[in-house]
Amino acid sequence: MNKLLALAATAFLVVGCGTPASYKDPNGRELVVSLEKVDIQDFATAGSTMLQSMVNAPAFQKAGAAPVLQVGNVLNDTASNFDTSLLLTKITAPLVNAGRVRLLDSDPAAVAARKATPGAAVPVPEFVLKGKILEDRSNAGRTRQASFVFQLTLVEVKSSLAVWQDEKIVTKQGSKNSVGF
């Protein structure tokens, strides 16, 4: 009887204490903080910080009313697999929607359409945005630390010079993943 009671109590504790799934504000403060990967809020933090830095760059401020921007290659040099547009969209979407840049569509279909229209006024990119995402890990005892480094460069096409560069490091530390900041 005791054995049966013990088994039932253990099963209740192990199975019954989970947290049911619920919707959360993706910009809120109750999101999962992972040590092994870049979280959605890390992209938002890096993207919004770097957007503010970029619009304050003298070269960007001196550019015309709405320069043509092309998104270049953003290398994911971390152990986790993700789409780098999670970062880039945080930068390009506010700029495009505010009319601060015209974004050159790099989609293969758009490129083919441009090539197939001889004589058409094809926009030439004035700036190219490119970058790299890296990671660095260390631990002390059970405490693990993960740093994700977001590096972006804005290249002025006519001079091939980097006119803006920034680096944002997101560091997370703990022994296991948690919820909230």
Next chain:
Amino acid sequence: MNKFLPLLALGLSVGCTSLIKTGDRLERGLTPPDAVNYVTTKADGTFETQINDQRIAGKIALLAARKSKTPAGFAQAQFELRNDSYLGRTINVSFEWLAADGRVTETQPNWIVTPLEPGAIARVDATALKAESVECRLRLLSR
């Protein structure tokens, strides 16, 4: 019964880490939640504060709220915050831009987590992307 106790302890320590989270949520439920506080620049060059979390008073000081324009004519704001407590604190900031008629024109919805050592000053820079954005509202949340 003696066999039951180790199993119960094992269940508690290994299988039920969410109990701790539940306890944390209960504790939060018993204390007033962290509330969002605001600092809004005004057309006359001054600023207005709206403190909704009194626990932040005396811990985080707003040193300055400056407003200027970029060479291209877009509004810029700079806020300076200082940790006035004897403990390291984490503040979370975000901002939004308002048009002259009070409409929200731009927003940075995500919180920027900013750890602050005692006495340290954090600077928050915001530059508007739209010409109609003239006033900046800083959102501040202590944790």
